[in-house]
Amino acid sequence: MNWILIQKEELRIDESVSLTDERHNHIRTILKKRPDDEVQVVIQNEGNFVFRVLQIKETESILIKKESVSLMFNPLPIHCFFSLPRPQTAKKILHLAGAYGINSLSFFATETKNKEYWTSPIYTKDWNQWIYTGMSQTGNAHFPMVQFGQKKNWKEFLATWDGNVFVMDRIGKFDIKTDNEPLDHLQNTLFVFGPESGWNEDDMKYFNQLQYKTMTLGNINLRTEFAFSSLLYFLFRN
Known part of the structure; x- marks a missing residue:
């Protein structure tokens, strides 16, 4: 702290x-x-x-x-979507969101996820405390908006997003390490993190129909919290 x-x-x-x-x-x-x-x-x-x-x-x-x-740093003006992660992983995600001050977090259960995760205290009552730990670590003052789409359809959420959508995928067409998009151009950009097992074929077809861009963090499989941390690092560095 x-x-x-x-x-x-x-x-x-x-x-x-x-x-x-x-x-x-x-x-x-x-x-x-x-x-x-x-x-x-x-x-x-x-x-x-x-x-x-x-x-x-x-x-x-x-x-x-x-x-x-003076403000310690300007918050990252991005939005992130997560396919319902394990509660222990969600704690790390919430902490990082508080540390970097992103605009919003959205948690949705895609078809392959364990819906019982919703009953965890991290999703019902303790989530804001983990954001606070990140804010206390870095001095970020911006508290992200958090949405738990327990009773909402995740594909409808993505389809109605008013802005750019980047689907994170190991073999994505765009590489975050070489993308030099100015931060002020990312105000309405949503980064979509899927299950750690990867997106299935139907998901990829859906993304293609909506003409979403796929983005890679490198040709290795990363746990969700490490992938999120890597994205934040590259954006913050730039």
Whole structure:
């Protein structure tokens, strides 16, 4: 936790904040802050700030806003679709989305996926906490939109997407490593990650009918979280 993440509604009128949860424990036992020390704070959807420690007690830290600082980086203006991954994989995806600040995440169950994954707490109640861990790591202030298409048809979702669609595939026609598309041109671009077993023949025919472009990250099979991480790395680097 390099940054302390707080919500705007937690601020008092004097722009101070009282923390009594794991953030307090982190400030007190990991960062070992004392009164008058400074703490890096990210306020969700607001920006990056320096707060001063007013007091630290056994069960509470009180901080007050001192000044704003330049944004750590501009969020990645992309959208990503995932064929319902295992809950442990979803945790890593959510963390990375929070770290890089992408625009949105959508989870849908394609025909080959285990629908029981929907019952996991990661999809029902804990998902936002994993986004917070990513935001706290990098200082990203943008909270991605998240959609769980449990009762929606994934092909209809893709067909109605208003923008470019790139289907991630090991043997895709476009190579992310040589694609130099400016980030501001990716505002409405959706990157589609399929099952780790790969897209089936019917899926590929459907993509061809819609004239979607296929994109490769390299001629190796990657687990979903590593493929997602690779995409983010290449886009962020450019």
